[in-house]
Structure formats: structure tokens, C-alpha cells
Amino acid sequence: MNTSPVVPFLSLYYFQTGCHHVDMSSLVAYEDSESEDDCLDQPEEGTSASIQAGSCEQNRGVGLCSSSEIVLSPHSFTADPDSSVLDCHRTRSSSVLHPGSQPQSWFDRDGTARDAAAPLSLPATQGHVSPPQTLPNVPQCSGDGLNPAKRNHTVRPGVRPYVPKRQRLASSVGTVDLKYPAERVPGNGTGESQILSDVSATVKPYLAHKPGASGIPRRLLMSLAGHQGPVNAVRWCPVPHLSHLLLSASMDKTFKVWDGAESGRCLRVYTCHSGAVRDARWTSCGRQLLSGSFDNTAVITDVETGQQLVKLDNQFKVMRVVPHPSSPEVFLCGGHGSAVKAWDSRSCKVVKVYKAGIQQTLDILFLRGGVDFITSSDCVSRDSADRTLIAWDYQTTAKVSNQIYQERFTCPSLALHPLEESFVAQTNGDYMAVFSSQQPYRMNKRRRYEGHKVEGYAVQCEFSPDGTILASGSSTGSAHFYDYHNARIRHTLHAHSRPCLCVSQHPVLPATAATCDWAGEIKVWH
CATH class of the missing domain: 2.130.10.10 (YVTN repeat-like/Quinoprotein amine dehydrogenase)
Structure with a gap:
């Protein structure tokens, strides 16, 4: 197998283009979308991971990613949400590579410039060194890199935040069947009446006393x-x-x-x-x-x-x-x-x-x-x-x-x-x-x-x-x-x-x- 320095660069190239072309529609909730809790398996902290970009078609003419893998060794990776360099939400202008162009620099969260051709330098796991190994694929449900459930996304204007499916189903319980419409109570902002919750002020004084003789x-x-x-x-x-x-x-x-x-x-x-x-x-x-x-x-x-x-x-x-x-x-x-x-x-x-x-x-x-x-x-x-x-x-x-x-x-x-x-x-x-x-x-x-x-x-x-x-x-x-x-x-x-x-x-x-x-x-x- 050819182990020339070009192989890590090509893998990194496909990884960057795949991440920076992530469709932002993943932040928009659809009625038929599944909850993050239902389809995402979180990797345990301290374990190594292998991300496989399997036939993800890009929209900007980048091409197809055919089962290219990035191999991360345990001594070079720690699941730290505050310092992860696998964040896909970076400056687009400095991260998009086109076929035939030279590698460009990209930036970390702290603003440090990195060369695209330089190998990944990740924090080492304390007290443990082991040979590189390929880890199971991580399901890409939300398209925002590793451990997306731990990231705080900034919702853009006009984009509706994602609502989990369980929460949507729970909020829909108890709605009125539209086949049999009911008259709404005037003045109620929610449009729902509280017929059985209120006690009339006229009846309330008579509830504590035994009914007397009926009148005419x-x-x-x-x-x-x-x-x-x-x-x-x-x-x-x-x-x-x-x-x-x-x-x-x-x-x-x-x-x-x-x-x-x-x-x-x-x-x-x-x-x-x-x-x-x-x-x-x-x-x-x-x-x-x-x-x-x-x-x-x-x-x-x-x-x-x-x-x-x-x-x-x-x-x-x-x-x-x-x-x-x-x-x-x-x-x-x-x-x-x-x-x-x-x-x-x-x-x-x-x-x-x-x-x-x-x-x-x-x-x-x-x-x-x-x-x-x-x-x-x-x-x-x-x-x-x-x-x-x-x-x-x-x-x-x-x-x-x-x-x-x-x-x-x-x-x-x-x-x-x-x-x-x-x-x-x-x-x-x-x-x-x-x-x-x-x-x-x-x-x-x-x-x-x-x-x-x-x-x-x-x-x-x-x-x-x-x-x-x-x-x-x-x-x-x-x-x-x-x-x-x-x-x-x-x-x-x-x-x-x-x-x-x-x-x-x-x-x-x-x-x-x-x-x-x-x-x-x-x-x-x-």
C-alpha cells in the first residue's frame, strides 16, 4: 500500500469539503424528521473514532466522497467539546477547497491559523498510548460533526429551531378533533375554554351549606x-x-x-x-x-x-x-x-x-x-x-x-x-x-x-x-x-x-x- 504523504492530505481534503458543505437545513425541524435521541449513538469519552464519508454528494461541484476514512489514534484524540477541531461550523471562506487548488489555511475556534496540509494535532490522551486503529462509523444524523448533541447552535433569523419528535408528539396530545368543531370561548388567548375549571361566584356561596327548602x-x-x-x-x-x-x-x-x-x-x-x-x-x-x-x-x-x-x-x-x-x-x-x-x-x-x-x-x-x-x-x-x-x-x-x-x-x-x-x-x-x-x-x-x-x-x-x-x-x-x-x-x-x-x-x-x-x-x- 502506498503510504506517501499525499494520502493524509487527500483524506483531510475530502473531510474538510464534506464538513464545510453541510446543509444547514439540518437545523430546521420537519414534521417527518426523527429525534436526535432516536438516531444518534454517542461515542464514549476517551475512545477513538473513524469517520467514514460514504458517497455524500456535494452541491458545489466538489465530487463524490467514496468511502475515504480518517484514522485517529487514541493518543491523539480526546472527546473535548470545548477544544474539538472537528467543528464543521467554521469560516466558509477559508475552508473550501476546489479540485486542483493549493491547500489553504483554516482557523480553530480560538482564531489560530492552521495549514490545511499539516497533519491533525489533537490533544493526547493522558497516560495511554496505543497503535492507530480504525473505529466504528458514527451515524451522521445532524451533519455537524462529532457529538452534535453537546453543541450550542446559534439559530439564524427565519430558521425554526429543531424540536424532537417525542416533544412534538407529547404536545399534540389532547387536541380537539377538527371533525367535530367546538365553539371557542371569547377572550381566551389560547382558544381553549376552561369549562370545568371555574366555579361560578353565584353558586359558590351555596356549596358550603346544606340546601334549604326550594322556592318558586x-x-x-x-x-x-x-x-x-x-x-x-x-x-x-x-x-x-x-x-x-x-x-x-x-x-x-x-x-x-x-x-x-x-x-x-x-x-x-x-x-x-x-x-x-x-x-x-x-x-x-x-x-x-x-x-x-x-x-x-x-x-x-x-x-x-x-x-x-x-x-x-x-x-x-x-x-x-x-x-x-x-x-x-x-x-x-x-x-x-x-x-x-x-x-x-x-x-x-x-x-x-x-x-x-x-x-x-x-x-x-x-x-x-x-x-x-x-x-x-x-x-x-x-x-x-x-x-x-x-x-x-x-x-x-x-x-x-x-x-x-x-x-x-x-x-x-x-x-x-x-x-x-x-x-x-x-x-x-x-x-x-x-x-x-x-x-x-x-x-x-x-x-x-x-x-x-x-x-x-x-x-x-x-x-x-x-x-x-x-x-x-x-x-x-x-x-x-x-x-x-x-x-x-x-x-x-x-x-x-x-x-x-x-x-x-x-x-x-x-x-x-x-x-x-x-x-x-x-x-x-x-
Whole structure:
């Protein structure tokens, strides 16, 4: 092998041209680039290294580097980041060699001029001398010489600094699915709302005290406009410190969350459905929403991000979605079908089917403990209201009773008393009937709540938190408040000009209620 002095010079020539023509785009982060931590193996300190320039094509007509190697001996190399002479970021004007030109001088970091033809003079390793040897190649991931992770680069103007892939992936977690956009909160610089982090100043004074007797709302506090279709239901968040949040479900294919205690702003719009949203409810934790639509789906949505978590196809128009009181991951769906389905949101599968042989389920009500539940249907027989109200055993899917209500009226909604063992059914006979919530579920024929009109609308009814007041909407647009024990009307609010479909009483604030109507208007009363 020819060992003339020209060989080290040629190797040094290719090394210099390769280093000084390093593309500075390695400092720019691309979306598909890999992290330095993933592709760089750092050589241990004190070991020798061999740098192989393998077919690196230059852009300035220098030529190809064909497997030329620089051999460094251990006694002439120390991995010192402060004094390394293998730095590729030196003055370009003094380091570029062209074929056929004479070697030029180049400069170290301290400004010392060196001749290009002079051999490399590196600090010696203390106390150890060994023959020269060729070391494994160092992966050239960033193109800035040895040990690039230890160098501090000066970022030029207009060049975006490199961001490791792990950091980019970590920062992208929790973003909102753009397929289901959510309304941004005005005034928030980040564009993300903090719906669940704030406690309303109106609700906060009542959290430390035990709720007192419920009052009757008498004056209008605020009017919420924004829905383009009839609002089927309004519901306050059941979590006390989040009870200022008001949920509304509309026939305009959306459901919304409002600040119903102070500002009246719409905090977020959820567009997860392609059909009218017939029902929407809060989960027990207050962080998710359960909705059912005429597009045959039931959806679980994250309140904060508006992201769709679970979407289930029922193969019928969904009119009611009700979570199990003791197993929040299980919920029932009923609607324009002959059966009621129980879904498990963890496996996204139907776990139970309750076949009633009816055409439509109007409402579903779990009794205390979740052992039994009641369904209301539009099935009315000729002689009696057989199968109008059906009691089911949740575990066995067996019918407990189908002879609960004997009058020939359908029942569009049901409500369970919060303290006593009873429930009420809204009927199309323009009255509410009371039933025992224990077998055999007998109706109290001596107590009826009359004075409002239903006339075929899905008018809902609801108890106050202490169970003393029973509220109901009316097809006339009024909201009626009854004394539960004597069935007398305590107050009537002339709330809307169109049919009032729902009256929801606040779980914490006394004498506060929300109403909605067929025209898409929502009002909060105090």
C-alpha cells in the first residue's frame, strides 16, 4: 500500500469539503424528521473514532466522497467539546477547497491559523498510548460533526429551531378533533375554554351549606338565544360546583353548554350528530355528555374538548338515553324501535336487550338502586292501556309488570321522587299521575296534578331537589309549579309564546329554574 504523504492530505481534503458543505437545513425541524435521541449513538469519552464519508454528494461541484476514512489514534484524540477541531461550523471562506487548488489555511475556534496540509494535532490522551486503529462509523444524523448533541447552535433569523419528535408528539396530545368543531370561548388567548375549571361566584356561596327548602322562581333572570330549532330538553349539571353549567338539546342537530348562572354565554357547541338531537344528559362525573339523535346514534362527548369519545349505532331513531345510576359506563337507549338496548361504553357492545313488542319508547326511568326500570311507550290497547308503562328487571331483562297504568293515555315523560318511593308520569290526558316505585307499582288514584296542557307534545316534568315541588311545562307556553303533597298549583310562569317543553330546577340555587320552548328559546328564572 502506498503510504506517501499525499494520502493524509487527500483524506483531510475530502473531510474538510464534506464538513464545510453541510446543509444547514439540518437545523430546521420537519414534521417527518426523527429525534436526535432516536438516531444518534454517542461515542464514549476517551475512545477513538473513524469517520467514514460514504458517497455524500456535494452541491458545489466538489465530487463524490467514496468511502475515504480518517484514522485517529487514541493518543491523539480526546472527546473535548470545548477544544474539538472537528467543528464543521467554521469560516466558509477559508475552508473550501476546489479540485486542483493549493491547500489553504483554516482557523480553530480560538482564531489560530492552521495549514490545511499539516497533519491533525489533537490533544493526547493522558497516560495511554496505543497503535492507530480504525473505529466504528458514527451515524451522521445532524451533519455537524462529532457529538452534535453537546453543541450550542446559534439559530439564524427565519430558521425554526429543531424540536424532537417525542416533544412534538407529547404536545399534540389532547387536541380537539377538527371533525367535530367546538365553539371557542371569547377572550381566551389560547382558544381553549376552561369549562370545568371555574366555579361560578353565584353558586359558590351555596356549596358550603346544606340546601334549604326550594322556592318558586318568579322573575326572568336571562334569556339564551342561539338554537335554530325546537329545544327538547334543558338540564343543569348534577355536580354541585359545576351546577352553573346548563345543557340544552335541540332539533337543529346540536347540543350546547351554557353559563346559566352569570353571563349566559354559550360555552361550547357540540355537532356530533347529523340528525335532530332528541335527548342529552350529563354523566355522573359531569365531564362527559350522553346524547341521542334521530340519526340512529348515541354519542358520549367530552365536555371540555368537544371530542367524540364513543359513537354507537342503534339502528333506530333514539329518543331517550339514560345512564345506569350505579354503573355509569352502562346506559339504555330507546326510541323508534321494538326494543330497548343496554350499551357498555367500554366495549361498545350491546350487553342486554329488552324486547317489548312495541313501536316506540317515549321515556326510560331507573328506579332507586338501578335494579328495576320503567319504560313508557305509545302502545295503547282498545280496552286498557296494556304495555303503556312496563316495569323491567335490569339483570334478567324480564318484564316485572305491564299492568301499571290502566287509562288510555300515553305518557311522554317520567320523573322519580328524590326522597320518597314514588314516581310520576306525564300523560296526554293533561294531568300527571303518581305511582309507587315498589312492586306492584300501584297508581295513587286520589292525587292528580292538573291545570296544564300536553296535547301531544313531549312535555317533561321534574322534581325539585327536596321533592316538595313538581314542575311541568305546558303546550300553552307556561311553566307550572305544583305542591307535591297536596297537588295544588303554587305558581304559574307565563314563560314562552310557544309550547314549553321542559322545566329544570337548579340543584343548588334556591328558586332557580330553566325553561325551553318549541321555538328554540331558553330562559333562566329566579
